[in-house]
Amino acid sequence: GQNIDQPTEMTATEGAIVQINCTYQTSGFNGLFWYQQHAGEAPTFLSYNVLDGLEEKGRFSSFLSRSKGYSYLLLKELQMKDSASYLCAATANQAGTALIFGKGTTLSVSS
Amino acid sequence: DGGITQSPKYLFRKEGQNVTLSCEQNLNHDAMYWYRQDPGQGLRLIYYSQIVNDFQKGDIAEGYSVSREKKESFPLTVTSAQKNPTAFYLCASRRGQVNEKLFFGSGTQLSVL
Numbered sequence: 001g002q003n004i005d006q007p008t009e010m011t012a013t014e015g016a017i018v019q020i021n022c023t024y025q026t027s028g029f030n031g032l033f034w035y036q037q038h039a040g041e042a043p044t045f046l047s048y049n050v051l052d053g054l055e056e057k058g059r060f061s062s063f064l065s066r067s068k069g070y071s072y073l074l075l076k077e078l079q080m081k082d083s084a085s086y087l088c089a090a091t092a093n094q095a096g097t098a099l100i101f102g103k104g105t106t107l108s109v110s111s
Numbered sequence: 112d113g114g115i116t117q118s119p120k121y122l123f124r125k126e127g128q129n130v131t132l133s134c135e136q137n138l139n140h141d142a143m144y145w146y147r148q149d150p151g152q153g154l155r156l157i158y159y160s161q162i163v164n165d166f167q168k169g170d171i172a173e174g175y176s177v178s179r180e181k182k183e184s185f186p187l188t189v190t191s192a193q194k195n196p197t198a199f200y201l202c203a204s205r206r207g208q209v210n211e212k213l214f215f216g217s218g219t220q221l222s223v224l
Binding site for chain 1: 142151152153154155156159161167169199201205207209210212213215216217218220
């Protein structure tokens with residue numbers, strides 16, 4: 001089977017740091033993607049982790065532990081424009097090259 | 112500029128009607144995908160195609176049909192058998208390797224009249 005879990009909602013204030021967790025169980029796992037999606041728009045790519053460890057890209061960082069089936073997205077110096085849904089996704093054998101997505105975490109950033 | 116074009120942006124379906132959502136890409140990508148998104152939900156896979164003239168069912172294929180006659184095009188038909196079609200539909204593509212990111216179209220919002 002396949003399962004990708006994320007918290008449904010999170011709130012934070014401008015300038016803060018927030019960590020969005022994702023746990024996954026997929027057969028044929030290759031790597032873990034993070035996407036950002038603003039309401040009514042298409043998802044945009046944030047990061048891809050295939051090896052264990054932390055990858056930093058500006059204000060956003062992503063971590064992967066393959067042995068624990070766990071990833072997180074770290075957002076620093078939060079801005080109002082970071083209010084969006086954050087989707088984690090992985091490949092699974094039964095879906096060919098398609099990505100299987102979690103339900104997404106809606107982040108609300110307040111001033 | 113290369114990209115994925117979905118049309119129309121908004122679509123309304125009458126009961127018993129079939130409607131077709133267009134998806135065209137000029138990225139020379141082999142693989143194309145259709146996802147459905149309901150409010151507050153993640154993306155669910157409807158159909159995918161890894162090569163021309165071949166496609167596979169995803170998790171929620173019932174009530175939908177696709178074709179892949181050209182590399183650039185992957186239209187989705189929402190048939191009258193799909194009883195709850197109201198959703199945001201996203202088309203995506205990539206070269207086909209599992210470690211490559213998906214490129215998304217801007218989506219089609221389908222509503223039932």
